Amino acid sequence: MxxxxxxxxxxxxxxxxxxxxxxxxxxxxxxxxxxxxxxxxxxxxxxxxxxxxxxxxxxxxxxxAADEMVALMLAINIDPAEVARLYPQRFRDMQVNCSLCGSKERCRRDLYEQVIAREYVRYCCNANHLTALQKDAPLLMA
Structure with missing residues (x-):
């Protein structure tokens, strides 16, 4: 082969x-x-x-239903495994938010077009959580 x-x-x-x-x-x-x-x-x-x-x-x-959340975290340099390990309740809450989100089509399109890092703050129900997590250096990927 x-x-x-x-x-x-x-x-x-x-x-x-x-x-x-x-x-x-x-x-x-x-x-x-x-x-x-x-x-x-x-x-x-x-x-x-x-x-x-x-x-x-x-x-x-x-x-x-929350696959987009993990993809978004990776796109903005946040390690989802570390968030899940260090902040399991917050991670679960964010999964619930993502699962029930009404902006999935836009999110998927932005992920596909690779513009999610600059666009998610306009519509993502987890934007505030993600912005805070970006300030937590141990959660950022090398």
Whole structure:
């Protein structure tokens, strides 16, 4: 096999399988949450530090609903792993914000066009958190 074959992007079939798998997982989680009685849903939401409505919204958003947050952090030189390690509650809150954000299309476009570093402050619901994290030197990538 030549070296070009090793650098190709995933095939259409593998991307479709990954998408189908993600949709299946999301649908299954939504079904499970939807079948819980109110008391169990409240207890689970409490365990997750969320309201029952938030938990339902997060489940509906799917398993990759906060992927843009990590991509944005990397684009502005913040180490997401360090934020998660040092500030787990803040990281979780930011994931929730991102998951429920109404500006996903703009964010994805800005990430794709590589202009996110200058544009996110105009619309990102985590902009204040991210600006503060940029001032924390141990969180910055080398």
């Amino acid at each position: 030549d070296s070009f074959a090793h650098h190709q992007s995933p095939s259409l079939a593998s991307r479709l399988l990954r998408w189908f798998s993600d949709v299946w997982v999301s649908a299954t989680e939504t079904d499970v949450i939807g079948q819980l009685d109110d008391r169990t849903l409240q207890e689970l939401a409490c365990d997750c530090s969320a309201s029952a409505d938030q938990l339902k919204q997060l489940t509906n958003a799917g398993p990759h």
